[in-house]
Amino acid sequence: MGLPVQRTAAWLRAALPLTLALSLAGCGEGSAGADGLEVVPIGFVGPLSGGAAYYGRNVQRGIQMAADEIAESGGFEVEGRRVRFEIVSMDDRYLPYETATAVRRLLQQRRPSVIFVPHAGGIRAVQEININEPKFLLAAYSSEPSILEAENPLTVMLPPRFDGYQEPFVDVMMGRFGQRLGLIPTTTAYGRAWTERVTAEWRRRGGTVGGDHGVDYNTTTDFTGAVSRALADRPDVLFVGGPSQPTALVIRAAREQGFRGGFLVMDQAKFEEMVTIVPMSALEGSIGVYPQEDYPTAGTPFFVESYYGRYGEDFQVPTSEVAITYQAVHLLARAMQLAGTTSDPEAIRARVGEAARGMPEELRIFETDGVTDQGHLVRAVYAAHILNGEFVVVEIPVPAGSVVH
Amino acid sequence: MTLFLQQLVNGVALGSVYSLVALGLTLVYGVLKVPNFAHGALYMAGAYVAFVMLTSLGSGYVVAIVAAVAVVALLGAVMEWVVFRPLEGKSPVHAMIAALGVLFFLEGTADVIWGADFRQVPTPLDGVVSMAGINITEQRLLVVVAAVVTMLALYWLLKRTLIGMSIEAMAQDREGALLVGIDTRRVALVTFALSGVLAAIAGSLIAPLVLVFPTMGAVIVLKAFVIVILGGMGSVPGAIVGGYLLALAETMAGTYVAFAFSELIAFAMLVLVLVVRPTGLFAKGV
Secondary structure, three states: OOHHHHHHHHHHHHHHHHHHHHHHOOOOOOOEOOOOOEEEEEEEEEOOOOOOHHHHHHHHHHHHHHHHHHHHOOOEEEOOEEEEEEEEEEEOOOOHHHHHHHHHHHHHHOOOOEEEEOOHHHHHHHOOOOOOOOOOEEEEOOOOOHHHHOOOOOEEEOOOOHHHOHHHHHHHHHHHHOOEEEEEEEOOHHHHHHHHHHHHHHHHOOOEEEEEOOEOOOOOOOOHHHHHHHHOOOOOEEEEEOOHHHHHHHHHHHHHOOOOOEEEEOOOOOHHHHOOOOOHHHHOOOEEEOOHHHOOOOOHHHHHHHHHHHHOOOOOOOOHHHHHHHHHHHHHHHHHHHHOOOOOHHHHHHOHHHHHHOOOHHHOOOOEEEEEOOOEEEEOEEEEEEEOOEEEEEEEOOOOOOOEO | OHHHHHHHHHHHHHHHHHHHHHHHHHHHHHHHOOOOOOHHHHHHHHHHHHHHHHOOOOOOHHHHHHHHHHHHHHHHHHHHHHHHHHHOOOOHHHHHHHHHHHHHHHHHHHHHHHOOOOEOOOOOOOOEEEEOOEEEEHHHHHHHHHHHHHHHHHHHHHHHOHHHHHHHHHHHOHHHHHHOOOOHHHHHHHHHHHHHHHHHHHHHHHHHHOOEOOOHHHHHHHHHHHHHHHHOOOOHHHHHHHHHHHHHHHHHHHHHOOHHHHHHHHHHHHHHHHHHOOOOOOOOOO
16 A cells, blocks of 8 residues: 555665765775774674664664774774774665665675674665675664564574564453453554564454554654554554654553554564654553663663763654664674684674573673574563553564574 | 534544645736745645744744744745846746755755654644534644635735736736836736745644645645646636645545555646646636
């Protein structure tokens, strides 16, 4: 749906590559920085303009924050050399074909051995090129499990898989609120994949599912119509989710129209961002990913302190997008150290699991045991169920059959 | 039945939003024959001015709307003076490209000042009005009322004031207007300022219902274009009727078919109108 909108929008944006080209003209070479540390480029290719810019910059911020920390602490040692990272970013405006083009350009200019890409479409496009010369490690920020099916030996999937959430979410919500599920999710490919799984799981438990009243969260001006329609089926639980802020508008509209049940929230939406739009009371009874600032792990307080120390107390809250990529950069530094190389992606990839297990306490924002053969960085995942205004931890089990190395 | 009535109310509220945005667009098109894509950016600017007034400066809501109107009217006038006036007499393609350029420029400027974050404009009207099982929020009710008031005021301006009649005259026949002694440049300037006023009213009233971010105008301006073509390019009643028609069609199609199709409705209606009545529903005059 919405194809004509997208086409026209794409046409509207046709002027942007020029801006992009101009902003890239400033990139230079140089292997040793002014601080005497050897500079190793790390690539980031993601949306930095347009509607997804907010998301892209969150991911980029995590990468940059870790690189800055490493540089400030005097770099890390690889085979007797002191090394720091330089983050080289390119805008792909969330378009997979732009991702591939930007990656090629990045390889020509700086030849990074690691490139971060924060969306499944772009990741799949890059998986076609990263195993040919010049090879590089693809740090994939997407919870879409299909990126693992490529069996790409140079991919590391950073976030938890989204297919781990539905069982525990349905379990909690059906038990607390009842058998009827209403659907108002976003209609992106990711939203649809989520909807299919949550619907299947809800039915498997004997619940009934109303019609799909999903709308594109990025192009919808007013959610009241879709919400009214979904509420006419008298659901006990509403499945919602897309980017956090529009998700909050959907929740607000549902509460305004008198919905008293709970919200089953897709992992894309974050409670800590939603509470800037709606009061906590509107979220009562919801289930979703645990707010990053209070994630129940040893490394979280260190990360949060460092984040606010760097960006100021009034800055937007750190989400998992920032935290996961932040940890990943530190993880890569350790893997490079263990592998004794900053340029051989295969050697670095081979040490990621070991590096994950040896992370010091202040970097244990997520407890990781290692990497599966397919490249998934397996971690303990926590969700939050909101009860009387408090976040209650719900543990998400590790997918069955995950063998880590 | 309750659902139908509820969706009727929802559709009228959405239609008020659409009409408010489409009005400024159709006005500029009528006078200058410029498809002003930058209208979306004016709408965005209005929302940001209201945001700054209400949050950083702590003003009241009415003051915020007035400030937004003043700032964006000025922005509209400057836009005409700096960008479109030098293009007078050139091919419309130039003006269209310039309009796109202004859109990107203003979006980029907002991005530099406020960042890509989603902002929310607080509203003093956060209650809900319920009657016989039908709900509407106070802010939406305000949008509906304000839209009607704005439309009436615009009608009065166009029909009863000299400058308004000049705008209409110029929309009907630019050369004729020039011949009877109308200062077409001044009228063009005023028209842009007026479109800024309408965009600011729309932006500051709608902002509390939606999210404020640099590209917020790009989506709604496309809808507004569809409405303007639907209603007849340059037609004020066309923009009003087109706005409500589109909103009701989207809401009802969403309710009785599927909301996934509601985005498609706008373009299906567009194709239908272009086939059946290519000049739009209200093609005759302003």
